[in-house]
Amino acid sequence: MNEQLSMLGGGAAQPLPARLRPQRIEEIVGQQHLLGPGKVLRRIIEQDMVSSMIFWGPPGVGKTTLANVIANHTRASFINFSAVTSGIKEIRTVMQQAEDNRRFGEKTIVFVDEIHRFNKAQQDAFLPFVEKGSIILIGATTENPSFEVNGALLSRCKVFVLKALTEEDLTTLLRRALTSPKGFGGQKIEIGDEVLALIARFANGDARTALSTLEMAVLNGELENGVTTVTRETVEQCTSRKSLLYDKSGEEHYNLISALHKSMRNSDPDAAVYWLARMLEAGEDPLYVARRVTRFASEDVGLADPRALEIAVAAYQACHYIGMPECSVHLTEAVVYLSLAPKSNALYVAYETAKKDALTQLADPVPLHIRNGVTSLMKDLGYGKGYQYAHDTEDKLTDMRCLPDSLLGTEYYRPTDQGLETRFKDRLAQIKAWKKERETGE
Numbered sequence: 353m354n355e356q357l358s359m360l361g362g363g364a365a366q367p368l369p370a371r372l373r374p375q376r377i378e379e380i381v382g383q384q385h386l387l388g389p390g391k392v393l394r395r396i397i398e399q400d401m402v403s404s405m406i407f408w409g410p411p412g413v414g415k416t417t418l419a420n421v422i423a424n425h426t427r428a429s430f431i432n433f434s435a436v437t438s439g440i441k442e443i444r445t446v447m448q449q450a451e452d453n454r455r456f457g458e459k460t461i462v463f464v465d466e467i468h469r470f471n472k473a474q475q476d477a478f479l480p481f482v483e484k485g486s487i488i489l490i491g492a493t494t495e496n497p498s499f500e501v502n503g504a505l506l507s508r509c510k511v512f513v514l515k516a517l518t519e520e521d522l523t524t525l526l527r528r529a530l531t532s533p534k535g536f537g538g539q540k541i542e543i544g545d546e547v548l549a550l551i552a553r554f555a556n557g558d559a560r561t562a563l564s565t566l567e568m569a570v571l572n573g574e575l576e577n578g579v580t581t582v583t584r585e586t587v588e589q590c591t592s593r594k595s596l597l598y599d600k601s602g603e604e605h606y607n608l609i610s611a612l613h614k615s616m617r618n619s620d621p622d623a624a625v626y627w628l629a630r631m632l633e634a635g636e637d638p639l640y641v642a643r644r645v646t647r648f649a650s651e652d653v654g655l656a657d658p659r660a661l662e663i664a665v666a667a668y669q670a671c672h673y674i675g676m677p678e679c680s681v682h683l684t685e686a687v688v689y690l691s692l693a694p695k696s697n698a699l700y701v702a703y704e705t706a707k708k709d710a711l712t713q714l715a716d717p718v719p720l721h722i723r724n725g726v727t728s729l730m731k732d733l734g735y736g737k738g739y740q741y742a743h744d745t746e747d748k749l750t751d752m753r754c755l756p757d758s759l760l761g762t763e764y765y766r767p768t769d770q771g772l773e774t775r776f777k778d779r780l781a782q783i784k785a786w787k788k789e790r791e792t793g794e
Contacts, residue, residue, distance in 0.1 A: 367563075367564065367567065368529060368535060368563045368564065368566065368567040369559070369560045369563040369564060371534045371535060372525075372528070372529055372532060372534055372535055372563060373416075373417055373420060374414075374417055374420070374421060375420065375421065375424055376421060376424065377394060377397060377398070377421055377425075380414060380417060380418070380421065381414075381517065381521050381522075381524055381525045381528075381559065382413065382414065382515070382517040382518070382521040382559075383413070383414060383418075383514055383515065385515070386512055386514070393418075393512055397421065397422055397425050398425065400425060400426050400427060402422055402426060402428070402461065402488055402490075403488060403510065404482050404487075404488050404489040404490070404508055404509045404510070405489075405490055405491075405509050405510045405511070405512060406467065406490070406491040406492070406493060406497050406501065406506070406509045406510070406511045406512070407419075407490070407491070407492045407493070407512050407514055408493055408494075408495075408496070408497050408511055408512070408513050408514065409494070409513060409514030409515065409516070410494060410514075410516050410557060410558065411494055411558055411560065411561075411635075412517075412555070412557070412558030412559045412560035412561055412562075413514045413515065413516055413517055413557065413558070413559065414514060414559065415465075415492035415493075415514060416463075416465060416492060418514075419432070419463040419465075419490055419492065422461065422463075422490065423461070423463075426459075426461060427459070428458065428459035428460060428461045428488065429450075429453050429458055429459065429460045429461070430460075430461045430463065431446055431449070431450075431460060431461070431462045431463065432463050432465070433446060433462055433463060433464045433465070434464075434465050434466070439474065440473065440474060440477055443474060443477045443478065444477065446462060447477070447478075447481050447486065447487070450462065450481060450486045450487045451481075451486055454485075454486050459488060460486070460487050460488065461487070461488045461489075461490060462478075462487045462488070462489055462490070463490045463491075463492070464478075464489065464490070464491045464492070465492050466492065466493065466494070467491035467492060467493050467497075467500075467501060468493040468494070468495040468497070468500035468501065472502055475501065475502045475505050476502065476504075476505075478505060479502070479504055479505050479508075482505065482508050482509075483508065489505075489509065491509065495637075495640070497509075497511055515557075516556070516557025516558070517555075517557045517558070517559055517562075518557070519549065519552040519553060521559075522551075522552035522555050522557075522559065522562045523548050523549060523552045525559055525562060525563065526548050526551060526552065526562060526563070526566055527548070529563055529566055530543070530566075536570060539570075539580060540578055540579045540580065541570060541573070541579070541580045541581075541582065542579055542580070542581045542582065543569075543570075543573075543581075543582040544584075546584065547569075547582060547583065547584055547586075547587055550584060550587050550588075551565050551566055551569070551587055554587075554591050565587070565590060565591060568590040569582045569586050569587050569590050570582060572586055572589065572590060573586055574586075608627055608630055608631050608636075609631070609641070609644055611623075611627040611630075612624055612627040612628055612631070612641075612644070612687070613644065613648055613652075615627055615691065616648055616652065616687060616690045616691045617648075617652050617695065619691055619692065619695070620691060621687070621688045621691035621692060624687045624688070624690075624691045625684055625687060625688065628641065628680075628683060628684065628687050629680075632676065632677075632680055632683070638671040638675065638676050638679050638680070638683060639668065639671050639672060641671075641683055642664070642667055642668035642671045642683060642686075643668065645664050645667060645668075645683065645686050645687060645690065646661070646664040646665060646667075646668055648664070648690055649661040649663070649664035649665075649690060650699055650700075651697060651699070651700045652690075652695055652696075652697055652700070653690060653693045653694070653695060653696065654696045654697070654698055654699040654700070654773065655696065655698070655699065655767065655772065655773045655776050656693065656694040656695060656696035656768065656770040656771035656772060656773040657693040657694055657771050657772055658772065660689065660690055660693050663685070663686050663689050663690075664686050664690070666682075666686075667679075667682045667683055667685065667686035670682035671683065693771070694770040694771030694772075694773070695770055696767070696768045696770045696771070696773050698765060698766055698767050698768050698773065699765070701764075701766070702764040702765040702766070703764075705764050706764045709759060709762070713756065713758060713759065716756035716757075716758055716759070717756065718756075719753065719754070719755075719756065719757075720733075720734045720735060720736075720737060720738075721736065721737060721738035721739045721740075721752065722736075722739060722752075722754055723735040723736060724736065725737075738752075739752070740752040747786065749783065749786055749787070751787050751790040751791060765780070767780060
């Protein structure tokens with residue numbers, strides 16, 4: 353029943369986090385807002401009433417552990433699926449297996465780790481099987497599912513938000529590791545409360561980091577007369593760099609990307625590079641940063657320097673090709689370029705203004721002369737009648753009106769005097785003067 357979960361089981365050769373992975377709800381530390389007595393997720397699991405859901409939370413808080421617990425409680429076939437190593441072909445194979453199970457009256461739960469790494473097509477491949485009940489989908493993600501999971505799929509899943517573990521939670525977990533037969537229960541280890549607290553603070557809400565750090569500290573502790581002593585100095589040597597305050601699903605995530613964005617907007621490359629480093633060194637996905645940088649290129653630079661978008665897209669591609677840590681220099685190049693580029697938000701303002709009109713002027717029809725008369729009936733109704741083909745004119749311009757009558761004369765794009773946008777401003781002025789001259793001549 354729990355095929356493909358053997359990797360989650362015990363074994364002396366496994367790392368400490370894997371050996372201590374809880375198998376029952378009672379063993380899970382933290383997440384009491386979901387798993388406390390009488391809480392909704394606990395009831396769902398205990399009653400084997402699991403439906404499609406997504407676990408959203410920072411690394412090391414128990415997303416995969418919860419899937420493992422569900423696997424142990426449910427009477428369904430359980431399939432562990434990784435978004436990192438699987439593609440459309442693997443999805444189809446799993447779906448066929450689920451269909452076969454359904455014919456024999458057996459439920460199939462498919463757990464997809466890091467579901468945000470799937471593209472739209474891959475996520476769409478799950479949708480029909482979720483809709484008709486062939487599978488129960490459980491996804492795990494460190495990214496906001498509102499942005500990273502397709503709306504159609506998300507609407508069919510209940511989202512449970514997992515919180516970073518507190519220092520108290522982590523200390524409890526570390527003490528359990530020292531006494532459990534699966535951990536260091538068979539060894540004599542001396543480690544003070546202040547040292548455990550130090551490890552808990554370093555882990556910054558991540559159980560996996562806490563247990564891995566403890567394991568490293570014990571392995572590097574001083575062994576004398578059968579007793580291993582772990583001191584503060586031992587832990588500090590094992591944690592050679594400071595744990596950065598960063599929760600990729602929480603407020604600090606958005607604070608830092610905001611700081612990067614506003615530093616570039618303020619043409620401060622030093623501050624921008626610092627905030628970039630803060631995110632990347634804390635483990636942020638470089639593709640996330642690259643996407644935000646690409647947005648900035650059009651929102652805050654735009655036609656003041658059209659090359660900004662080219663450089664941002666190139667940086668994204670470089671991040672995709674080679675990943676961290678090598679791609680940090682490509683992001684730095686893009687961030688510094690955008691910081692020093694002339695700034696214009698004219699494109700952003702143009703779209704936002706047009707969006708308001710588009711949402712409030714839904715009844716305005718497309719003028720007949722710019723409709724596409726592809727059938728005889730359409731042509732008889734006047735579709736395309738009076739259309740002027742700009743390429744047939746000497747100036748490559750016509751005085752044909754393209755906005756609805758209610759919006760004639762509206763200006764959305766108002767170029768600035770920054771950088772190369774002055775050229776577009778001059779060109780737009782020439783076009784408007786040419787059209788005004790024809791209108792006056794009429």
